[in-house]
Amino acid sequence: MRLSKVKILLAAEVLCGEEYLDREVACAFGCDLLSDVLAFTPSNVLLLTGLVNNQVLRTAELIEAAGVVFVRGKRPAPEVVDLAKERGIPLLATDYMLYDSCGILYQHGLAGCKKE
Amino acid sequence: MVMNGKQHRQEFSVNFMDFIGAGQAASQIKLLLQKVGYDPLVIRRASIAAYELEMNLVIHGGGGALSVVIKPDKIELLAEDDGPGIADLDLAMQEGYSTAPLSVREMGFGAGMGLPNVKKNTDVIEMKSEVGKGTWIKAVIFTKNEV
Numbered sequence: 001m002r003l004s005k006v007k008i009l010l011a012a013e014v015l016c017g018e019e020y021l022d023r024e025v026a027c028a029f030g031c032d033l034l035s036d037v038l039a040f041t042p043s044n045v046l047l048l049t050g051l052v053n054n055q056v057l058r059t060a061e062l063i064e065a066a067g068v069v070f071v072r073g074k075r076p077a078p079e080v081v082d083l084a085k086e087r088g089i090p091l092l093a094t095d096y097m098l099y100d101s102c103g104i105l106y107q108h109g110l111a112g113c114k115k116e
Numbered sequence: 117m118v119m120n121g122k123q124h125r126q127e128f129s130v131n132f133m134d135f136i137g138a139g140q141a142a143s144q145i146k147l148l149l150q151k152v153g154y155d156p157l158v159i160r161r162a163s164i165a166a167y168e169l170e171m172n173l174v175i176h177g178g179g180g181a182l183s184v185v186i187k188p189d190k191i192e193l194l195a196e197d198d199g200p201g202i203a204d205l206d207l208a209m210q211e212g213y214s215t216a217p218l219s220v221r222e223m224g225f226g227a228g229m230g231l232p233n234v235k236k237n238t239d240v241i242e243m244k245s246e247v248g249k250g251t252w253i254k255a256v257i258f259t260k261n262e263v
Contacts, residue, residue, distance in 0.1 A: 057246035058139030
């Protein structure tokens with residue numbers, strides 16, 4: 001699924017990385033535990049999380065995530081958005097809860113990550 | 117970057133409870149490995165292990181040093197600190213076991229996956245720790261003479 005479709009389905013605001021919205025994501029992972037993100041996700045994943053600190057971006061950078069969706073109406077600080085711009089990671093923000101966001105994307109064909 | 121069969125070592129200083137700077141060392145290590153030209157999967161494994169080791173220094177080690185040593189047939193990651201040490205290494209390696217404070221857990225860490233993640237992403241892990249003195253961890257990824 002392309003990020004542009006994720007944006008529409010989740011009625012999301014694009015915080016940065018508009019130029020990357022044609023990126024295709026392989027699978028999605030919804031989680032507020034960064035170590036689990038590091039443990040269980042392949043590259044090119046779409047990360048959905050309620051965490052908005054800059055470690056989310058570091059994690060996304062290291063696992064080579066295709067993009068990050070902040071859920072529950074949360075917005076990161078401007079420095080976090082700046083780091084994402086620097087690293088080429090698109091950031092989206094939705095008012096949907098984590099469960100609902102994952103459900104909507106799953107219903108439209110975006111699968112979860114398989115445990116290795 | 118051409119290695120010519122020699123080893124290359126780079127050390128990064130990691131500060132205690134610095135959640136703004138945390139991850140920078142792992143990020144630099146990732147860039148370095150990309151410059152060397154490793155396979156993306158090797159880079160990913162090394163980056164994740166480096167990040168977990170770095171977070172351990174930030175959260176538990178009282179800060180310390182994270183080094184990467186690139187050898188012709190392997191990548192070594194070294195984490196050294198003069199922190200409180202680990203009383204039970206087997207317990208620390210157990211998934212889900214954590215001594216991280218609540219403030220750290222609220223940031224998405226402290227799930228007890230750090231060292232298990234290092235082990236999962238590397239081929240060999242060696243650990244030495246003494247309570248009150250510090251901890252030394254070496255994690256190795258074999259690279260099949262890539263450089």
